[in-house]
Amino acid sequence: MKPIQWMRLACTLLALILLTGCATHKPYDYTAFKASNPKSILVLPPINDTPEITASNAVLSYTTRPLAESGFYVIPVTLASETFKENGLTQANDIHATPIAKLHEIFGADAGLYITISRYGTVYQVVGSASIVSATAKLVDLQTGAQLWHGSASASSDEGNNQQGGLAVLLITAIVKQVVGSLTDESYRIAGVTTSRLLTAGTPGGILYGPRSPRYTPEIKP
Amino acid sequence: MQHTIRRLALLAFACAGLSACTNRPQSLYQWQNYQADVDSYFRSDKLSPEEQTRQMEEGLQKIKANGATPPPGYNAHLGLLYGQQGRPDLFVQQIEAEKLQFPESEKFMDFLLRNFKK
Numbered sequence A: 001m002k003p004i005q006w007m008r009l010a011c012t013l014l015a016l017i018l019l020t021g022c023a024t025h026k027p028y029d030y031t032a033f034k035a036s037n038p039k040s041i042l043v044l045p046p047i048n049d050t051p052e053i054t055a056s057n058a059v060l061s062y063t064t065r066p067l068a069e070s071g072f073y074v075i076p077v078t079l080a081s082e083t084f085k086e087n088g089l090t091q092a093n094d095i096h097a098t099p100i101a102k103l104h105e106i107f108g109a110d111a112g113l114y115i116t117i118s119r120y121g122t123v124y125q126v127v128g129s130a131s132i133v134s135a136t137a138k139l140v141d142l143q144t145g146a147q148l149w150h151g152s153a154s155a156s157s158d159e160g161n162n163q164q165g166g167l168a169v170l171l172i173t174a175i176v177k178q179v180v181g182s183l184t185d186e187s188y189r190i191a192g193v194t195t196s197r198l199l200t201a202g203t204p205g206g207i208l209y210g211p212r213s214p215r216y217t218p219e220i221k222p
Numbered sequence B: 001m002q003h004t005i006r007r008l009a010l011l012a013f014a015c016a017g018l019s020a021c022t023n024r025p026q027s028l029y030q031w032q033n034y035q036a037d038v039d040s041y042f043r044s045d046k047l048s049p050e051e052q053t054r055q056m057e058e059g060l061q062k063i064k065a066n067g068a069t070p071p072p073g074y075n076a077h078l079g080l081l082y083g084q085q086g087r088p089d090l091f092v093q094q095i096e097a098e099k100l101q102f103p104e105s106e107k108f109m110d111f112l113l114r115n116f117k118k
Helices: A003-023 A031-036 A053-060 A064-069 A077-086 A091-094 A101-107 A165-178 A183-199 B003-022 B034-042 B049-063 B074-084 B088-101 B103-115
Strands: A040-043 A111-124 A129-141 A148-158
Touching: A031 A129, A031 A148, A040 A064, A040 A077, A053 A077, A053 A129, A053 A183, A053 B034, A064 A183, A064 B034, A077 A101, A077 B034, A077 B074, A077 B103, A091 B074, A101 B103, A111 A183, A129 A183, A148 A183, B034 B049, B034 B074, B049 B074, B074 B088, B074 B103, B088 B103
Parallel strands: A040 A111
Antiparallel strands: A111 A129, A129 A148
């Protein structure tokens, strides 16, 4: 074998090792989730770590569907938001700091979902632009304060656009994007993709199914 | 040019077909435009409360006609819209409907009935 061939082989092997390294995730520990067995979830207005002021409500708007379709009752987000406002709480940071006993007393939810948005909005690139939304979340038992689950997700409007290579295609895509709808509306759409990735049950490391889902598996008590 | 347009149309069609396949197999609820309705509510500059209410009522009729279930929060959010338009009777009606459909909501719905009646 020529040295170049050796190098190629070594590279391939290294790549393989790296890949298998990535594939073996530690399985998520659902002990606390199963023990708590929540039926209803209160989604608190998300903390927004980005300069985009619309981010919090945009992400909040799209949290109900994935959670409800996963089998949970979701406290109506608009009414929850109005209730916080009526009680003088308009900042997500203050709302997240509210004692869980108080939240449980008013909303009667089994668990609270605390979301933080780390990226929201448009990123300008050489050709065109992309809307990116990233968020992390943790689910907390509103009676015990135990953390039941945590996760993170991200979505970009540029996903799946790169396979078709070629500068001409890229340019056309960029033009089409600017014509079709404003970039703000695109961010809302991407917020919806992010929340469904973050909050859909049955994905690796994702939340578990709730009691209203046919895929819900109740914990068998010994 | 004609040819390119036809190819583009075909490609778009194929994409639409593919994305249809990736949809979840069955839904627990019929959503209509609920999440977009919530979105409009928060972006108060988008649609008037009257228009939001009209669209949600229309959606609710469709859900009922299909014998399906509205998602969690649908009735309650519609109730909120009525409440804000000075219709406490319809507010109460929708909140009660949410409570009946989803007993998990009882505590919060009772809180709303006690506190938001103006």
